[in-house]
Amino acid sequence: MRNATKLKSLVQERRAATVPGAPNALFARVIEDLGFEAVYVTGAGIANMHLGAPDVGLTTVSEVAQTVSAIADAVDLPLIVDADTGFGNAVNMVRTVRLLERAGASAIQIEDQVFPKKCGHFNGKAVIPAAEMVQKVKAAVDARHDADVQIIARTDARAIEGLDAAIDRARAYIEAGADMTFVEAPRDFAELARIGAELPVPQVANIVFGGKTPDPGREALAGNGFAIVLYANAALQAALKASREVLSALKVDGRLDAVADRLASFEERQAAVAKDAWDAMEAKYNGG
Known part of the structure; x- marks a missing residue:
């Protein structure tokens, strides 16, 4: 079954499937190795790891597409791709969807923030008029070639206009053709x-460690009909903390002995990138 079809089937089950985020192909390989059903790009x-910058709309569609392509080459899982605002207006949205679908996206998430956007859990966000976003959703739906590719319409209006307005916007985006919706940053379980x-x-629910939305757990979210629960940057936050701890010890001690238990072994590192498979390929084509 194609990955887009797998994802379409998965979301219809509405069992709050846990989907970790990956900013690169290595993290995606770890997600696949652990048996998760999809990856969130x-x-x-990408902004944090590729640019060393905050999530304030600095990435380009080309950078995102290159990352998606690398991840699609590395793993055989459906990719849910964060396409921000579509990187412009409804016409830009057409190119964005076509580019990301070709790169390997099984779902494309778009949002109604003013471009350039901000992280959904930052303060100071602004949203475009709902009618403008409706046209962008229609453009995204029209632009996809594979009808199984899911168009996820996100609204950030909860922080600006309140929950009622955010739900009204989500309804409008559904009428425009969105397959799924994503109300960003609700404040409690009642919301x-x-x-x-x-x-x-x-x-879609988005659980950000340290963010605005509490984590009620998969069972509770499944009981309320959620299909996907994103943990978009859990792996990144874990890697950042571990990197600082290990490198701080290295700076002080000039050696790794004191933090050896926090490091993947040499063998674990090679297994994470499937070195055995590359060795077998080398032997095959070298006549070994």
């Missing part, structure tokens, strides 16, 4: 429950 993660109950299509 995180825009914030999450309303989102799941009042919107008819599969929903």
Whole structure:
């Protein structure tokens, strides 16, 4: 079964499938090795790891597409791709969707923030008029070649206009053709429950460690009809903390003995990048 079809089937089950985020192909390989069912290609993660910059709209569609292509080459899992605002207006959205679908996206998430956007859990966000976003959703739906590729319409209006307005916007985006919606940054479980109950299509929850939305757990979210639960930057945050701890010890001690238990072994590192498979390929084509 094609990955887009797998993802379409998965979201229809509405069992709050846990989807970790990956900013690069190595993290995606770890996600696949651990048995997760899909990967979220995180825009914030690409900004943080590729640019060393915050999630404030600095990445380009080409940088995102290159990352998606690398991840699609490395793993055989559906990719849910964060496409920010579509990188412009409805016409830009057409190119964005076509480019990301060709790169390997099984779902493309777009949002109604003013461009350049900010992380959904930052303060100071602004949203475009709902009618403008409706046209962008229509453009995204029209632009995809594979009808199984999911168009996820995200609204950031909760922080600006309130939850009622955010739910109204999500309904409008569904009418425009969105397969799924994603109300970003609800403040408590009661708000999450309303989102799941009042919107008819599969929903996305986004759990950011240290962010604005509490984590009620997969069982509770599944009970409220959520299809996907994103942990967009858990791996990145873990890697950042571990890197600082290990490198701090190296700076002080000039050796790694004191932090050896925090390092993947040489063998674990090679297994993570499937070195055995590359060795077998080398032997095959070298006549070995």
